[in-house]
Amino acid sequence: MTRxxxxxxxxxxxxERGEPLAGGAARGGPRALRTPxxxxxxxxxxxxxxxxxxxxxxxxxxLLALKQALEPMGDVTVVAPDTNQSAVGHQKxxxxxxxxxxxxxxxxxxxxxxxxxxxxxxSIAFLGYFGHGFDLVASGIxxxxxxxxxxxxxxxxxxxxEAVINNCPAFAISQEYYEHPDFTLAGIVATxxxxxxxxxxxxxxxLINVNVPALSLEETGGIEVTRLGRRVYSDQLxxxxxxxxxxxxxxxxxxxxxxxxxxxxxxxxVNRKIAVTPIHLDLTGRRLLxxxxxxxxxxxxxDGSGGGTGQTGDTPKPxxxxxxxxxxxxGTRRRPGAKRGAGLPSAPRRSARADERGTSDG
Numbered sequence: 001m002t003r004x005x006x007x008x009x010x011x012x013x014x015x016e017r018g019e020p021l022a023g024g025a026a027r028g029g030p031r032a033l034r035t036p037x038x039x040x041x042x043x044x045x046x047x048x049x050x051x052x053x054x055x056x057x058x059x060x061x062x063l064l065a066l067k068q069a070l071e072p073m074g075d076v077t078v079v080a081p082d083t084n085q086s087a088v089g090h091q092k093x094x095x096x097x098x099x100x101x102x103x104x105x106x107x108x109x110x111x112x113x114x115x116x117x118x119x120x121x122x123s124i125a126f127l128g129y130f131g132h133g134f135d136l137v138a139s140g141i142x143x144x145x146x147x148x149x150x151x152x153x154x155x156x157x158x159x160x161x162e163a164v165i166n167n168c169p170a171f172a173i174s175q176e177y178y179e180h181p182d183f184t185l186a187g188i189v190a191t192x193x194x195x196x197x198x199x200x201x202x203x204x205x206x207l208i209n210v211n212v213p214a215l216s217l218e219e220t221g222g223i224e225v226t227r228l229g230r231r232v233y234s235d236q237l238x239x240x241x242x243x244x245x246x247x248x249x250x251x252x253x254x255x256x257x258x259x260x261x262x263x264x265x266x267x268x269x270v271n272r273k274i275a276v277t278p279i280h281l282d283l284t285g286r287r288l289l290x291x292x293x294x295x296x297x298x299x300x301x302x303d304g305s306g307g308g309t310g311q312t313g314d315t316p317k318p319x320x321x322x323x324x325x326x327x328x329x330x331g332t333r334r335r336p337g338a339k340r341g342a343g344l345p346s347a348p349r350r351s352a353r354a355d356e357r358g359t360s361d362g
Contacts, residue, residue, distance in 0.1 A: 048074035048135040048198055051163070053121050054142065055085045055155025058103050058113040062141035062183055066173065068107065069187035070138060070194055077130060078111035079121045081155075086143075090158040091117040100124060118159035126166040136197060137163035141186045142174035145211045147266045148229040148258055151279065160207045164281055169202040176214040176269065177255075185220060186212040189274055192223070205281040213269050221273040228277055229264030232257045 050070050054063045058080040067078050082101070085091075093116040103111045114121045122137060139159040146154040156172045163170035171193050175186045189212055197208065213220060236253040258266035265275035 049132065050074045050076050050194070051122070051125050051134040051137045051168075052076055052078045053080050053118055053137065053139050053159045055081065055088065055118045055139075055159065056143055057081055057084045058105075058111055060143070061106075061181070062143060062175070062186070064105055064107065065183035065187050066138055066141045066190055067105070067109070067111075069190045073191065073194055073198075074135070077125070077134070078105070078109075079125050080111065080113060081118055081121060082113035082115050085117050085155045087153045088117050088155045088158070089153055090119055090161060091155075092119045092123065093117060098124065100129065118155040119162045122159050122162040122166070126163070126168070134163075134168055136194060137168055137170035138173065138190060138194060139163075139170065140173035140175075140210075141183050141190070141212075142172070143181065144174060144177035145269060146172065146174040146209065147211055147231060147269065147275070148264070149231040149233075150256075151209060151228070157207075157209055157279070160209075161279075161281060164205060164207050167204070169197050169207070171197060171208040171210060173210040173212065175212040178214045181214065182216075185215060185217050185274075188217060189223070193276065207279050207281075209265075209277045209279050211265055211269050211275040211277075213272050213274065215272060219272065221271060223274045223276055224268040226265045226268050226275045226277050227263055228279075229261060229266035230259040231266070232259065 050073065052063065052067045052070065054060055054066070056062060058078070060080070063078065063080055067076055070076055079100075082103075098114055098116045098120055101113050103113045105111050114124060118139065125134065137160060139156050142154070142156040146157055151157040154172070154174075156174055160170035160172040171190075173186060173190050173193070175181060175183065189210060193208060193210055202208075233256045234253045235251055238250040238252050239247055240250070241247055258264075258270075260267045260270050265277045268275040
């Protein structure tokens, strides 16, 4: 029995028993980029393994266009949801089983569909379904732009995020929507982005979000590296009645607009440019982090009665002095020349127990 046959039979047996795929966690990691993504200027005889996915479903024309654009660059595997999963965000299916089916794309090539979300499709690939890892994940080409706040809803971007969580570099690519889309320009842009990522590398937690205007190569104004902009949504709640007289609701409305601020992705696309936007999974608010460290975070002391400090009502605990200084109450007179706050009760001393405990830096 050959080693490959034994491996295949062992994997099939694991599937029948409902057990984790043997060694799946180890085999499912990125092949060439197990640590933070790093440059690989020369691939030599080793072709990168590229995973293609989307949120519009396995039969999407945009998925086929992305696959065909990246095929010359590496060994391509296509795994996508079996139905449209737009705006599902980073949804992951944990409360029911998932089914994977082999599919044939319009060009006759093989793909795999998952009856779940884009995140599920990427997870299955990295948890060992194929017995190997990947060097790059490309998600798209999405019907409709994913600009600014859209990335919090987008299944296309979430699929790329899932790849990054699995320590593999990734990008998401979307195109402005119109009735009969031509993905020629988006396919060209995808090859440029993929080549740059494989050559230059990405750091841990980073991905790239790409938005392409619905234009030809000759009509576009080129590529601009941008920051995220702001979307303006005009969602409406539409109430209707079913045949039994029970109301149901649609969330609808006109397509979103945005604030065309120079330097943002929305401004670039409006001005016929391709927007390339770096995204980082660290969502920490740095400015707010500094502010929070100036607030008072002491917990109330327990007086033994089980009721905390014993204070009643909504009377707040006096400030510890670490935040803004207490202001003079309205109507209180101060001596001439006295500093604001002079004569006010000083902040209570923290107990030795509190001093030993300290405060958290987050």
